[in-house]
Amino acid sequence: MRIALLGGTGDIGEGLALRWGVGTDHELAVGSRDAEKASRAAADYRETIAERGADATVVGASNADATEGADVVVLSVPPDHVVATIESVADTLADGAIVVSPAVAMARDGDGFHYDRPETADSVTAVAARAVPDGVAVVGAFHNLSANRLATLDAPLGVDTLVVGDDEDAAATVADLAEQIEGLRAVRAGPIANAAEVEGLTPLLINVATNNDGMHHLGVRFE
Amino acid sequence: MRIALLGGTGDIGEGLALRWGVGTDHELAVGSRDAEKASRAAADYRETIAERGADATVVGASNADATEGADVVVLSVPPDHVVATIESVADTLADGAIVVSPAVAMARDGDGFHYDRPETADSVTAVAARAVPDGVAVVGAFHNLSANRLATLDAPLGVDTLVVGDDEDAAATVADLAEQIEGLRAVRAGPIANAAEVEGLTPLLINVATNNDGMHHLGVRFE
Numbered sequence A, B: 001m002r003i004a005l006l007g008g009t010g011d012i013g014e015g016l017a018l019r020w021g022v023g024t025d026h027e028l029a030v031g032s033r034d035a036e037k038a039s040r041a042a043a044d045y046r047e048t049i050a051e052r053g054a055d056a057t058v059v060g061a062s063n064a065d066a067t068e069g070a071d072v073v074v075l076s077v078p079p080d081h082v083v084a085t086i087e088s089v090a091d092t093l094a095d096g097a098i099v100v101s102p103a104v105a106m107a108r109d110g111d112g113f114h115y116d117r118p119e120t121a122d123s124v125t126a127v128a129a130r131a132v133p134d135g136v137a138v139v140g141a142f143h144n145l146s147a148n149r150l151a152t153l154d155a156p157l158g159v160d161t162l163v164v165g166d167d168e169d170a171a172a173t174v175a176d177l178a179e180q181i182e183g184l185r186a187v188r189a190g191p192i193a194n195a196a197e198v199e200g201l202t203p204l205l206i207n208v209a210t211n212n213d214g215m216h217h218l219g220v221r222f223e
Helices: A011-023 A035-051 A063-067 A079-089 A124-131 A147-151 A168-179 A192-211 B011-023 B035-051 B063-067 B079-089 B124-131 B147-151 B168-179 B192-199 B201-211
Strands: A002-006 A027-032 A058-062 A072-075 A098-101 A106-108 A113-115 A137-140 A159-165 A184-188 A220-222 B002-006 B027-032 B058-062 B072-075 B098-101 B106-108 B113-115 B137-140 B159-165 B184-188 B220-222
Touching: A002 A011, A002 A063, A011 A027, A011 A035, A011 A072, A011 A147, A027 A035, A027 A063, A035 A058, A058 A063, A063 A079, A072 A079, A072 A168, A079 A124, A098 A124, A098 A168, A106 A192, A113 A192, A113 B192, A124 A137, A124 A192, A137 A168, A137 A192, A159 A168, A159 A192, A168 A184, A184 B201, A192 B113, A192 B184, A192 B192, A192 B201, B002 B011, B002 B063, B011 B027, B011 B035, B011 B072, B011 B147, B027 B035, B027 B063, B035 B058, B058 B063, B063 B079, B072 B079, B072 B168, B079 B124, B098 B124, B098 B168, B106 B201, B113 B201, B124 B137, B124 B192, B137 B168, B137 B192, B159 B168, B159 B192, B168 B184, B192 B201
Parallel strands: A002 A027, A002 A072, A027 A058, A072 A098, A098 A137, A159 A184, A159 A220, B002 B027, B002 B072, B027 B058, B072 B098, B098 B137, B159 B184, B159 B220
Antiparallel strands: A106 A113, A137 A159, A220 B220, B106 B113, B137 B159
């Protein structure tokens, strides 16, 4: 499978590239608005992956070029870049491609972090679902993972990622991709209409990390 | 310590009475709008607790009588009964008492369960905080526990409960009471202003249970 990680030079994209790079044989395309920056990140990831004895195909490209031919496109961009990023790759998104939305809109105040509903929909996942061309399915996943922990290959995961989607086949594909990462379990949370509660878990994780000694880079496990 | 469980004839109140009854020597007062119903529930709980070889003090009374002299008062009532229940016991709430709010406002639609913000505040915990008399602290806790699993003494917990409160001493007291239940870990989530994300976890837990085979009476663990 070919997976494009748009905005994949950092945040959750880096961790997904490294984890899939060492654990699978998917072709990975790291995308960025700056193709050179993407190429440098891809070279870094290849080096880290090679140190683990794996031999992954990781290329860097502009977001549009990374999207070309991708079966799955992960939007590893800030929530307010989601629509612009989709628009910038709309011409190269293949019919039948799956777009994965991990972004969460949050606001911080003096008390902590709070879910900050997007203006146009209940969740960032729903914003993405409205923005994609016909024939492209959106699946929400990877919202609640610590980017730092995911990108630290020695850090065990042992946590869950929630998957929401209106297209059952697309959601199952993304759940399967998630479970190809060692220590990650995919749990389903229903259709995209249920994404707000999934995304709202992320500010809660930050509030818990802030308010408890020794709890950092938290994930969640449903038991 | 004397703990009143208002609306304690069912839901989360039953499980808390049984778990504290077998594991601690706190005096437990089960409250109900119907004192006779409370007395019957208390007798049932005593029997269940005695079968475990414990000898707890569990009495049943009207909500107001159960509140008399209580150090901690748990509002085990539906979210839209929270204010009326507080008003009905305001005269017997001791100065310095701690009121614990575990209720969550949810609505169900065709997709799943969703957090249903109360009209007057961001969370039910905040609604309770506004309704209590001066000198009484409100702490949010026990929002995300399965009532069924809590009331099933043979069911292992191994889950977390989130604690929010503006009064640090009161929050610490409730966290300590929570951890006196075997298998339950209290994690802090900051002030009551952060309660919405805590309460929003409950509809998510139900959506996860609905959408995954073999996942029932779910709790959550931060790892």
